Amino acid sequence: MSAADEGFGSLLRRLRGEAGLSQERLAHDSGVSVRALADLERGRTRGPQRRTVRxxxxxxxxxxxDTGVLEAAAEAGRPRPQAGASGPTGLLSLPRAVHDFTARGPQTAWLHVLADDPDPPQAPVVVVSGAPGLGKTSFALHGAHTLADRFPDGRLAVDLRGMQERPADPQEVLASVLRALGTAPHAVPADPGERVGAFRALVAERRILLLLDNAADEQQLRPLLPAAGSSLTIVTSRRSLAGLEAVHRIDLPMLRREESVELLARIIGPERVAAESRAAGDLADLCGHLPLAIRIIGQRLAARPHERLAKLARAVAEEEHRLDALRAGDLQVRTAFALSYRQLDAVGRAVLRHAARAPGPDVGPRTVALLADLPRAQVRRRLAELADRGLLQTDPDRERYRFHDLVGLFAAEQLTDDDPVTLARTADATARWLLARAGAAALRFDPAARRGADPDPATEPADRHRARAWLETERETWLWALRRAHETGRHRQVVDTAEAMHRFSGRTRHWPEWVTVFTLSASSARALGDRHDEAVHLHHLARAHNLCGHDHHAALRTARSALDLAREAEDSLRIGRALGYGAGALIRLRRCWPTPTEVPVRWKGLPSEGPVPAFAAAEGFARERR
Known part of the structure; x- marks a missing residue:
């Protein structure tokens, strides 16, 4: 048998004997650990890295x-992973990369920086986490393929099945990786701790790239992470894996609009996109710039080369059918979300569903707790967990959460599991709580008013600054509550809440929402048959039209209605205010100017006679309404 046929272990043992060196001495001189040297000589490790051989x-x-003979023996014992699945863990050579991969330039560059570090303090591990559909696996594969030539001792990919009911057993994964890297099957340690040690010792002596795709959690991952050496591990997961220490994290944001359109062009061809550029942009927007959704749209269009992009955009624009439209063969956006949803327990699912009921672009724990009829502390924890799983997005400054548009549609679909009577009851309870808090917060800005009764004194805003912050943050939420109260006939609460907000509205004239607030309150006062309150809230509404909505024609119509009610009640104060709001609208319509004068004017002659003084306009307004 020639030296090259001996096998690396027996050849090394013979050469060490001829040199008269003990294992300890050779380990000391070469920098290879005694344990690693023993594994090499026993054949447990058959193909060490080139730098180790040298x-x-x-x-x-x-x-x-002789050096060449030793290197040849190491090369012979250094098998490459075979294409195709190997065992229950799904161990693969790198699957093919996506040929139309788009964007992610800065993130790919960071992978290259880590891979090119010649002497890292520890084996670099990169965690790529985020929402379903962000393209984490596509990015990891793209990065791995661009780095393949830097890892001559192996490129492995393992599906850890993190979204399945039974994720991959890390000990089975280790056994498969050890065998793929040249360890004889009988030499794979049975003891879990020894198996981890053998894996880390082997990887420390080689330069390999390990892609651990679809990780379930930190517990599954920890045994699979190298400790030393220059091998690179890329991990993908829908969870943030925040418990992992000393790892590099890559955040994949949603694609920018131009990147979404570029991806679509790479799938269906730039000519089709150029021919319907507006429809292409609309499709990207409707998909929320989620890479999976863009890919599905692209593949649908690629399979129908004569279908117009505008036709598909009209179908996707129908919100109630959008998730149905986002499917191509076995690719479905809904399925990607459902995998994560099924992994939640009953409380987690309820929190996600009821968060989708909240109005506005984002929501806080209190509102979700009210809608879900769950304790606030429990909901706070669950919202954080949902964000950790990529199902919600967090606000960088406040404890607020928002949905990606498509995830929000999916979560709202799941409300069909809830009893409609219960949904209506919790919606009403939520609206009552929000209006009570909003009214109490707004009354802080009325020095003549008594303190309002907050529904939760332990958490109520403590001063004007905090009250305004709450009213600002929850603007969409309490406005929804006001609409809900109006729709369900709780008119007295609508009127009282709007009146409490009157003074505060003067400090926030830039809010166009005041037109809606006082439209609802005037309508509720009318429904209650309270002519006085109706006149008061028509005054508020005329002012809002003038100063907030900048709709001066509407202000003029509203002031006329208020003047009729004030005259009916013979209320001189209300008459004067109605005249003032009417004149204010005329001033803004440039039909008069705000200067005192005795010039008489006929109301009906204003449009043809040009601008006139405001006092005369008010007088003409009053005369015309007699």
Whole structure:
């Protein structure tokens, strides 16, 4: 048998004996650990990394010929992973990369920086986490393929099945990786701790790239992460894996609009996109710039080369059918979300569903707790967990959460599991709570008013600054509550809440929502048959039209209605205010100017006679309404 046929372990043992060196001495001189050297000689590790072979050869004093023989034996014992699945863990050579991969330039560049570090303090581990559909696996594969030539000792990919009911057993994964890297099956340690040690010792002596796709959690991952050496591990997961120490994290944001359109063009061809550029942009927007959704749209269009983009955009624009439209063969956006939803327990699912009921772009724990009829502390924890799983997005400054548009549609679909009577009851309870808090917060800005009764004194805003912050943050929420109260006939609460907000509205004239607030309150006062309150809230509404909505024609119509009610009640104060709001609208319509004068004017002649003084306009307004 020639030296090259001996096998690396027996050849190394013979050469060490000829050199008269003990294992301890050779380990010291070469920098290879005694344990790793013992594994090499026993054949438990058959194909060490090139730099390890050269270090051993130098310490043994081998000439060029014997060094070449030793390297050949190591190369022979260094098998590459075979294409196709191998065992229950789904161990693969790298699957093919997506040929139309788009964007992610800065993130790919960071992978290259980590891979090119010649002497990292520890084996680099990169965690790529985020929402379903962000393209985490596509990015990891793209990065791995661009780095393949930097890892001559192996490129492995393992599906850890994190979204399945039974994720991959890390000990089974280790056994498969060890065998793929040249460890004889009988030499794979049975003891879990020894198996981890063998894996880390082997990887420390080689330069491999390990892609751990679809990780379930930190517990599954920890045994699979190298400790030392220059091998690179890329992990993808829908969870943030915040418990992992000393890892590099890559955040994949949603694609920008131009990147979404570029991806679509790469799938269906730039000519089709150029021919319907507006429809292409609309499709990207309707998909929320989620890479999976853009890919599905692209593949649908690629399979129908004569279908117009505008036709598909009209179908996707129908919100109630959008998730149905986002499917192509076995690719479905809904399925991607459902995988994550099924992994939640009953409380987690309820929190996600009821968060989708909240109005506005984002929501806080209190509103979700009210809608879900769950304790606030429990909901706070669950919202954080949902964000950790990529199902919600967090606000960088406040404890607020928002949905990606498509995830929000999916979550709202799941409300069909809830009893409609219960949904209506919790919606009403939520609206009552929100209006009570909003009214109490707004009354802080009325020095003549008594303190309002907050529904939760322990958490109520403590001063004007905090009250305004709450009213600002929850603007969409309490406005929804006001609409809900109006729709369900709780008119007295609508009127009282709007009246409490009157003074505060003067401090926030830039809010167009005041037109809606006082439209609802005037309508509720009318429904109650309260002519006085109706006149008061028509005054508020005329002012809002003038100063907030900048709709001066509407202000003029509203002031006329208020003047009729004030005259009916013979209320001189209300008459004067109605005249003032009417004149204010005329001033803004440039039909008069705000200067005192005795010039008489006929109301009906204003449009043809040009601008006139405001006092005369008010007088004409009053005369015309008699």
């Amino acid at each position: 270090a051993l050869a130098r310490s043994l004093g081998l000439d060029a010929g």
